[in-house]
Amino acid sequence: MNISFPQLFPITRKLHPENQEAPVHFLQNRVTPTDYFFKRNHFAYPQWTTSLFSLIIYGEVHVPLAVAYRQLLFMQVKTLAVVLECAGNQRAFYAPKTYGEQWTNGAVSFGCWTGVPLRDVLQLCGLTAGAKEVVFEGHDVGKHLPSGKQTAYKRSLSLKQALHPDVLIAWQLNGQPLPFAHGGPLRLIVPHWYAMASVKWLKSIAIISGEFQGPFQTEDYVYYPATDSGQQPFPVTTINVNSVIQWPLDFAELKKGVHIIRGIAWTGQGVVTNVELSFNQGKSWTSATLSGFADKPDGYSWKTWSFSWRAEQTGEYTILSRAHDSHGRQQPQEAFWNRKGYGYNAVNKVRVNIV
Amino acid sequence: MNISFPQLFPITRKLHPENQEAPVHFLQNRVTPTDYFFKRNHFAYPQWTTSLFSLIIYGEVHVPLAVAYRQLLFMQVKTLAVVLECAGNQRAFYAPKTYGEQWTNGAVSFGCWTGVPLRDVLQLCGLTAGAKEVVFEGHDVGKHLPSGKQTAYKRSLSLKQALHPDVLIAWQLNGQPLPFAHGGPLRLIVPHWYAMASVKWLKSIAIISGEFQGPFQTEDYVYYPATDSGQQPFPVTTINVNSVIQWPLDFAELKKGVHIIRGIAWTGQGVVTNVELSFNQGKSWTSATLSGFADKPDGYSWKTWSFSWRAEQTGEYTILSRAHDSHGRQQPQEAFWNRKGYGYNAVNKVRVNIV
Numbered sequence: 245m246n247i248s249f250p251q252l253f254p255i256t257r258k259l260h261p262e263n264q265e266a267p268v269h270f271l272q273n274r275v276t277p278t279d280y281f282f283k284r285n286h287f288a289y290p291q292w293t294t295s296l297f298s299l300i301i302y303g304e305v306h307v308p309l310a311v312a313y314r315q316l317l318f319m320q321v322k323t324l325a326v327v328l329e330c331a332g333n334q335r336a337f338y339a340p341k342t343y344g345e346q347w348t349n350g351a352v353s354f355g356c357w358t359g360v361p362l363r364d365v366l367q368l369c370g371l372t373a374g375a376k377e378v379v380f381e382g383h384d385v386g387k388h389l390p391s392g393k394q395t396a397y398k399r400s401l402s403l404k405q406a407l408h409p410d411v412l413i414a415w416q417l418n419g420q421p422l423p424f425a426h427g428g429p430l431r432l433i434v435p436h437w438y439a440m441a442s443v444k445w446l447k448s449i450a451i452i453s454g455e456f457q458g459p460f461q462t463e464d465y466v467y468y469p470a471t472d473s474g475q476q477p478f479p480v481t482t483i484n485v486n487s488v489i490q491w492p493l494d495f496a497e498l499k500k501g502v503h504i505i506r507g508i509a510w511t512g513q514g515v516v517t518n519v520e521l522s523f524n525q526g527k528s529w530t531s532a533t534l535s536g537f538a539d540k541p542d543g544y545s546w547k548t549w550s551f552s553w554r555a556e557q558t559g560e561y562t563i564l565s566r567a568h569d570s571h572g573r574q575q576p577q578e579a580f581w582n583r584k585g586y587g588y589n590a591v592n593k594v595r596v597n598i599v
Numbered sequence: 600m601n602i603s604f605p606q607l608f609p610i611t612r613k614l615h616p617e618n619q620e621a622p623v624h625f626l627q628n629r630v631t632p633t634d635y636f637f638k639r640n641h642f643a644y645p646q647w648t649t650s651l652f653s654l655i656i657y658g659e660v661h662v663p664l665a666v667a668y669r670q671l672l673f674m675q676v677k678t679l680a681v682v683l684e685c686a687g688n689q690r691a692f693y694a695p696k697t698y699g700e701q702w703t704n705g706a707v708s709f710g711c712w713t714g715v716p717l718r719d720v721l722q723l724c725g726l727t728a729g730a731k732e733v734v735f736e737g738h739d740v741g742k743h744l745p746s747g748k749q750t751a752y753k754r755s756l757s758l759k760q761a762l763h764p765d766v767l768i769a770w771q772l773n774g775q776p777l778p779f780a781h782g783g784p785l786r787l788i789v790p791h792w793y794a795m796a797s798v799k800w801l802k803s804i805a806i807i808s809g810e811f812q813g814p815f816q817t818e819d820y821v822y823y824p825a826t827d828s829g830q831q832p833f834p835v836t837t838i839n840v841n842s843v844i845q846w847p848l849d850f851a852e853l854k855k856g857v858h859i860i861r862g863i864a865w866t867g868q869g870v871v872t873n874v875e876l877s878f879n880q881g882k883s884w885t886s887a888t889l890s891g892f893a894d895k896p897d898g899y900s901w902k903t904w905s906f907s908w909r910a911e912q913t914g915e916y917t918i919l920s921r922a923h924d925s926h927g928r929q930q931p932q933e934a935f936w937n938r939k940g941y942g943y944n945a946v947n948k949v950r951v952n953i954v
Binding site: 249250251252253254255256258259260261262264267270289341342343344346389390392425493494495496497499595596597599 | 605606609610611615617619622625644696697698699701744745780848849851854950951954
């Protein structure tokens with residue numbers, strides 16, 4: 245290991261399979277450098293085979309296709325700046341706590357993804373009248389817990405969702421070939437959705453006439469609001485509006501004076517329109533300054549924000565951040581508790597001591 | 600960054616100055632590989648100068664000395680396997696929480712340190728009758744918070760402590776030159792003490808006739824048991840007996856069956872004699888199997904331990920670990936709360952769900 249100072253690393257949550265958070269508090273780059281992009285794996289990495297470089301499309305299509313990586317390169321490409329967030333991000337903050345990876349704030353990253361719209365590829369096949377859902381299968385295979393089923397990682401989208409022009413089959417991240425560790429050579433990117441929808445190591449796309457029932461569709465990535473039953477479940481879909489205070493760190497000690505509070509905010513419906521801070525437990529809020537590059541009105545960026553805070557008095561302060569989006573949503577004071585701990589987006593909280 | 604899978608990294612707690620935890624749950628090596636050894640800095644890294652390679656000894660001595668690195672190499676060396684633990688390790692677990700670095704379990708590491716006994720070096724100088732304390736000064740300099748004092752990092756030991764034959768001036772860690780990031784070229788190693796005593800980038804050693812009053816001696820690294828006053832303070836010295844459950848991880852989901860629970864245990868008084876586990880909130884305890892290499896009866900190793908657990912029933916379990924040492928100490932059910940959050944050593948707790 246080549247040591248230069250200081251050095252920043254991803255945060256290991258699990259080694260087998262490899263699950264890592266982005267060190268999100270320490271990243272000030274516009275996009276998340278690929279080395280720090282969060283990793284969430286359900287199974288061990290797939291075998292490296294040449295079959296990773298092609299894609300089978302079959303089912304409710306007029307012409308089943310095997311599409312090679314090199315063929316995709318000749319199509320019209322699209323580059324989108326997209327936030328990916330694990331549905332379990334911030335699970336560690338639930339009270340009562342829930343089982344699963346104890347992600348803190350860093351199971352979220354922001355990258356520039358290049359590929360072709362899925363719908364342009366599906367168009368080559370032609371869909372039959374019976375087409376209802378699109379099932380994406382990854383090359384990663386293993387035993388699903390708790391069901392114990394041996395399965396590939398598979399997820400479906402409705403036809404309407406799948407045909408959105410910004411759903412990509414991507415092969416580049418931040419201008420470089422998509423690393424194997426992030427689902428390369430070919431990965432689905434579904435903007436605005438939690439990242440379980442962005443299937444890695446894309447192996448096949450099945451167009452089906454029914455409703456897909458795989459365990460990652462109907463058991464995991466489902467909100468179960470009841471503590472003691474599976475009642476009233478509903479599926480995890482788009483990202484909840486959210487923000488993180490990057491600096492200061494929680495339970496930091498700071499000198500009296502002016503401090504630049506800074507952070508990030510993102511959403512899965514529309515765009516972030518405002519980030520507010522509160523220094524009195526949410527009684528009143530004051531807007532932070534949004535920055536970052538100009539996003540399209542319907543873009544998928546995260547926004548950076550900052551606020552100049554004059555800490556005049558010594559003592560303990562609690563700083564809350566709350567993002568709003570263009571769909572009228574805002575972060576709640578308390579997160580919506582659900583048994584598997586998905587979709588946490590309570591106002592972000594940092595406590596500091598001014599000394 | 601060269602990617603092989605899976606990859607393990609230190610955990611960044613702060614970037615400026617660089618503070619990192621060891622990824623202690625994922626390390627199964629006998630000693631902590633140097634790349635993963637925890638880092639706790641008070642200030643920015645010192646300037647790299649040739650003066651790092653010599654050491655001034657002055658004060659209550661007959662012959663003040665400037666000792667060069669290359670001179671030390673000709674003396675009789677000693678290698679000791681020593682646990683270093685930051686006094687703030689596990690601070691994040693206090694309730695109520697305390698300010699400062701929010702270390703979880705990994706501000707502790709175990710290395711083989713090679714150097715010469717400090718007392719052999721002091722003997723070259725000869726101590727006067729007035730000698731009472733030994734003050735160690737590092738090359739690292741900055742502003743101490745909250746006092747605002749500009750100071751080098753300095754700590755003292757009593758003459759008796761300093762003359763213990765296992766207090767080393769060390770220049771090797773795990774058989775390699777001690778990296779600059781860990782205090783090289785020359786670092787003090789004080790076995791059994793919390794690591795604030797093991798002064799890095801050793802610049803000078805002052806023998807004094809009084810009591811040293813620097814801020815890292817009399818303000819920081821002091822236990823303040825009162826929530827609202829500085830009353831009844833007492834100094835942080837040796838490491839409290841402690842243990843960590845490395846596997847399973849907290850809030851893991853596991854299948855029914857036999858699981859090998861494993862962990863580490865260490866102490867700053869004598870040696871670890873027993874590690875017990877409880878599956879019923881501490882009502883009853885059962886001994887784990889201690890392993891690791893044969894430590895001297897007065898050694899400074901940590902011990903690894905394991906326990907074969909048959910999880911017959913689905914449901915939630917809490918696993919507690921409790922270490923005992925040869926001085927008759929054991930980990931308490933609740934940690935001793937103190938305002939700066941030092942010396943946490945409550946029984947270690949992991950909650951798992953058997954599915």
